[in-house]
Amino acid sequence: MSNTGSSNKGQYQRPSSVVLFPQQVNKNRCAPISNHNDTDDVNTEVTDRVIEEAISTYSVHHNNVLNNHQKKLKPLNRSTILPTCYHIGGAHIQEDLTTVEGKNVTGKEMIFGMLQYIWPKNDMVIRKRVTLALGLLAAAKVLNVSVPFLLKYAIDELNENLGSSGDALLTMGSAPETVLTVVSTLLISYGVCRAAAAGMNELRNAVFASVAQQSIRKISRNVFLHLHNLDLSFHLSRQTGALSKVIDRGSRGINFVLTAMVFNIVPTLFELTLVSTILGLKCGYEFAALSFGCVSIYTAYTLLVTQWRTKFRLYMNQAENEAGNKAMDSLINYETVKYFNNELYEANRYDKVLQKFETASLKTSSSLAVLNFGQNIIFSVTISAAMILAAKQIVEGNMTIGDLAMVNGLLFQLSMPLGFLGSVYREVRQALIDMQSMFSIMACDPSVKNLENAAQLAVTKENASIEFRNVCFGYQNGKPILNNLSFVVSPGQKMAIVGGSGSGKSTIIRLLFRFFEPTSGEILIGGKNIKDVDIDSLRKSMAVVPQDSVLFHDTIMYNLHYGDMSKSESEVIEAAKLAELHNSVTKLPNGYFTQVGERGLMISGGEKQRVSIARAILKDSPILIFDEATSSLDSITEQNILKALRRATKDKTSVCIAHRLSTIKDADEILILRNGQIVERGNHQMLMDNASEYSELWNIQQDTSEKK
Numbered sequence: 162m163s164n165t166g167s168s169n170k171g172q173y174q175r176p177s178s179v180v181l182f183p184q185q186v187n188k189n190r191c192a193p194i195s196n197h198n199d200t201d202d203v204n205t206e207v208t209d210r211v212i213e214e215a216i217s218t219y220s221v222h223h224n225n226v227l228n229n230h231q232k233k234l235k236p237l238n239r240s241t242i243l244p245t246c247y248h249i250g251g252a253h254i255q256e257d258l259t260t261v262e263g264k265n266v267t268g269k270e271m272i273f274g275m276l277q278y279i280w281p282k283n284d285m286v287i288r289k290r291v292t293l294a295l296g297l298l299a300a301a302k303v304l305n306v307s308v309p310f311l312l313k314y315a316i317d318e319l320n321e322n323l324g325s326s327g328d329a330l331l332t333m334g335s336a337p338e339t340v341l342t343v344v345s346t347l348l349i350s351y352g353v354c355r356a357a358a359a360g361m362n363e364l365r366n367a368v369f370a371s372v373a374q375q376s377i378r379k380i381s382r383n384v385f386l387h388l389h390n391l392d393l394s395f396h397l398s399r400q401t402g403a404l405s406k407v408i409d410r411g412s413r414g415i416n417f418v419l420t421a422m423v424f425n426i427v428p429t430l431f432e433l434t435l436v437s438t439i440l441g442l443k444c445g446y447e448f449a450a451l452s453f454g455c456v457s458i459y460t461a462y463t464l465l466v467t468q469w470r471t472k473f474r475l476y477m478n479q480a481e482n483e484a485g486n487k488a489m490d491s492l493i494n495y496e497t498v499k500y501f502n503n504e505l506y507e508a509n510r511y512d513k514v515l516q517k518f519e520t521a522s523l524k525t526s527s528s529l530a531v532l533n534f535g536q537n538i539i540f541s542v543t544i545s546a547a548m549i550l551a552a553k554q555i556v557e558g559n560m561t562i563g564d565l566a567m568v569n570g571l572l573f574q575l576s577m578p579l580g581f582l583g584s585v586y587r588e589v590r591q592a593l594i595d596m597q598s599m600f601s602i603m604a605c606d607p608s609v610k611n612l613e614n615a616a617q618l619a620v621t622k623e624n625a626s627i628e629f630r631n632v633c634f635g636y637q638n639g640k641p642i643l644n645n646l647s648f649v650v651s652p653g654q655k656m657a658i659v660g661g662s663g664s665g666k667s668t669i670i671r672l673l674f675r676f677f678e679p680t681s682g683e684i685l686i687g688g689k690n691i692k693d694v695d696i697d698s699l700r701k702s703m704a705v706v707p708q709d710s711v712l713f714h715d716t717i718m719y720n721l722h723y724g725d726m727s728k729s730e731s732e733v734i735e736a737a738k739l740a741e742l743h744n745s746v747t748k749l750p751n752g753y754f755t756q757v758g759e760r761g762l763m764i765s766g767g768e769k770q771r772v773s774i775a776r777a778i779l780k781d782s783p784i785l786i787f788d789e790a791t792s793s794l795d796s797i798t799e800q801n802i803l804k805a806l807r808r809a810t811k812d813k814t815s816v817c818i819a820h821r822l823s824t825i826k827d828a829d830e831i832l833i834l835r836n837g838q839i840v841e842r843g844n845h846q847m848l849m850d851n852a853s854e855y856s857e858l859w860n861i862q863q864d865t866s867e868k869k
């Protein structure tokens with residue numbers, strides 16, 4: 162029975178790779194059972210890498226920037242993040258997923274949502290392909306069912322012409338040549354029908370492959386884009402490993418369910434009806450009753466056992482997620498592990514989770530064996546009973562020997578799609594569980610989003626002002642970070658923010674970029690409340706050099722170009738020169754095409770910071786923001802960069818967060834922040850003239866640098 166062949170495939174046992182996404186449909190196979198484990202497509206690997214890296218860079222970047230503040234994050238409550246709609250940024254994408262709007266995602270909704278991908282409203286090519294694939298499928302089924310009939314006729318032909326002595330040559334009713342010709346024709350047709358049915362199935366796979374590929378690509382792209390559109394708080398509260406696993410399993414699930422729906426569930430029901438009707442009409446109601454009874458018991462048994470097994474699968478998924486997270490966390494912190502000689506400790510911690518996975522995985526496979534064996538027993542009993550019934554009818558003279566072979570053939574044929582139906586049901590259920598997690602992510606609505614018809618923010622050097630009006634903000638209720646903060650930066654001015662660690666300096670930047678919304682008060686850029694303008698245009702108006710520069714695992718050129726992909730290579734090099742990076746880069750073995758390693762670990766902290774500065778220069782926005790942009794630089798480089806920055810910020814509005822006061826001495830206004838409130842403000846001279854916190858800090862820093 163076919164289940165044996167598919168038994169392992171129900172396991173979703175994957176190697177320890179962290180992410181495989183999106184899954185490709187193997188062009189040569191279409192039955193979901195068989196293409197399920199195909200993961201080694203080259204394109205898949207490339208896409209996997211890009212997605213993994215993007216998610217990882219995003220999350221690592223923010224994790225670093227926020228100095229492990231995740232611990233303080235308010236845990237995301239499903240009811241607060243869940244679905245108001247499947248909004249994924251662009252109208253076209255929204256349209257793709259409108260079926261699952263405004264509520265928790267159910268299996269039915271997911272299937273309905275997916276159907277929109279294989280029967281798209283505006284894509285006639287896809288629809289034609291699906292129709293052709295279904296036509297081929299129907300033809301293959303009809304050919305399949307005709308095979309046992311041809312065998313029956315061949316056997317009956319031989320049997321009718323065979324005398325009771327059994328001596329064929331002497332007692333044949335018709336001439337031996339004629340009998341042989343008829344039987345041979347029937348048997349050749351038998352072979353041709355079998356081969357033609359198989360051929361049509363393969364052709365169907367080829368025709369449907371591009372439909373499946375395109376759907377998976379669209380869904381994967383949508384999930385990816387959606388992840389980018391989700392709030393920073395969502396990403397801070399999730400571990401990248403778990404997130405990528407959810408997507409990995411979800412996309413596998415989609416692949417599976419898509420093909421299962423089109424090629425297994427509906428056609429199998431069609432075949433069951435066909436075979437049972439034929440059995441009933443040709444052989445009598447007992448046979449039809451037997452096949453229906455078998456199908457009912459088989460289905461009930463499969464459903465019951467599958468329900469029972471589902472929990473093992475869930476444990477397995479959880480353990481796998483946990484293992485992925487542990488491995489990733491540990492490897493990301495490779496250097497820290499080494500500094501504290503904790504390799505063995507890390508391995509043991511990882512092993513503990515692997516043990517959980519092992520136990521859950523064993524339970525999953527042993528329960529699968531129970532399911533498969535039970536299904537086999539049901540079918541074996543049915544086939545034996547049907548043959549006994551047929552033998553009785555032969556003895557009574559109501560059926561021929563050919564009929565017995567036909568009954569056997571039809572039932573055996575039935576066992577194949579039914580075997581698939583069982584495993585498909587199992588797999589579809591499991592795939593739905595996997596997809597549920599992914600679709601729940603899709604159903605998360607970003608809390609910071611564009612108003613309908615939000616206006617574009619058109620900021621130029623002339624009107625690039627920044628204003629905070631009585632802004633209050635806290636990440637958690639009851640723990641205010643910014644308290645009634647008000648300040649104005651006029652166009653072309655340089656404002657500096659100084660303050661102790663945790664005083665809320667970086668929070669100001671996050672609010673400016675609308676990663677979070679203020680609890681009260683208003684933030685205006687170019688005189689416009691940033692709440693009312695298009696987020697994309699808002700973020701385009703500012704370039705930031707973050708506190709922690711995390712780079713993409715690519716070349717220096719790629720990382721620099723990231724500031725503005727539309728700029729030419731010579732402009733990129735110009736920006737690198739302005740950031741005092743050019744000379745260091747040209748000394749590297751591959752110059753601008755040197756790989757920076759994961760998160761830029763293969764270049765120095767100072768170089769990374771200069772890459773960040775260069776790409777902010779390249780972005781050339783009217784507002785520039787520096788969050789301790791020179792903290793990783795030595796004093797000489799810092800002085801050079803400061804000169805460059807002065808050139809870059811000339812006529813631009815800029816906000817500089819700094820610990821080293823020498824870097825902001827020339828600012829038009831300096832704000833001293835304490836506990837989210839401005840405690841002092843003024844320019845360098847004004848603050849020095851008064852006995853201020855600033856002047857005290859300045860004197861301390863001057864003393865320290867003189868002693869050096």
Ligand SMILES: Nc1ncnc2c1ncn2[C@@H]1O[C@H](COP(=O)(O)OP(=O)(O)OP(=O)(O)O)[C@@H](O)[C@H]1O
Nearest residue numbers: 227230233234636642661662663664665666667668
């Ligand atoms: N996502 C977050 N969830 C909860 N609390 C946070 C989050 N991000 C920051 N915080 C807290 O908000 C406060 C202000 O953080 P912020 O990063 O603005 O400080 P900062 O002044 O830039 O500090 P530093 O100079 O050390 O970078 C800190 O107490 C920090 O722990």
